[in-house]
Amino acid sequence: MAASTQSASPLFLRETEIRRGIELLYFGNSHITRSIDRGLAKQGLGRAHHRALYFIARKPDMPVSELLALLAITKQSLGRVLNELIERNMVETRPGERDRRQRLLRLTAEGVALESELYDSLREKLSAAYSRAGQGAVTGFWAVLEGLIPPEEMGRVEALRG
Numbered sequence: 001m002a003a004s005t006q007s008a009s010p011l012f013l014r015e016t017e018i019r020r021g022i023e024l025l026y027f028g029n030s031h032i033t034r035s036i037d038r039g040l041a042k043q044g045l046g047r048a049h050h051r052a053l054y055f056i057a058r059k060p061d062m063p064v065s066e067l068l069a070l071l072a073i074t075k076q077s078l079g080r081v082l083n084e085l086i087e088r089n090m091v092e093t094r095p096g097e098r099d100r101r102q103r104l105l106r107l108t109a110e111g112v113a114l115e116s117e118l119y120d121s122l123r124e125k126l127s128a129a130y131s132r133a134g135q136g137a138v139t140g141f142w143a144v145l146e147g148l149i150p151p152e153e154m155g156r157v158e159a160l161r162g
Contacts, residue, residue, distance in 0.1 A: 036118045048081045053115040061104040
């Protein structure tokens with residue numbers, strides 16, 4: 001039976017089914033991220049750069065502190081990523097309006113172009129998979145992914161929906 005038409009067992013909480021889900025998450029993530037690795041490598045950038053570009057694109061004028069919380073990485077790691085993106089003229093910062101110490105992040109034209117190129121690659125893969133699976137499966141997939149996110153972090157996810 002093809003993976004796209006295979007139904008979950010009624011005993012979907014058994015080890016076999018849990019392991020299948022873990023394997024599918026691993027391989028799906030691996031293939032989707034590989035689809036952007038070439039574009040990143042051409043720029044001499046990595047996946048952390050892509051995550052920063054993606055979330056800054058989703059929420060222009062995002063404070064550095066919010067990006068830090070979204071990415072759940074150290075300040076030092078985020079500092080390296082942002083400094084490189086700023087040096088390459090892909091991200092710009094400006095002070096906050098109420099708190100001048102706050103640094104707000106926005107993509108430059110170069111940053112928008114790269115993030116759009118990477119997004120197009122991801123969109124192509126996800127659109128094809130969504131189309132094969134159908135609306136009900138996509139809704140179920142989202143529900144499973146949301147179930148993996150701790151409730152206290154769901155506000156961050158919802159805030160991106162704008």
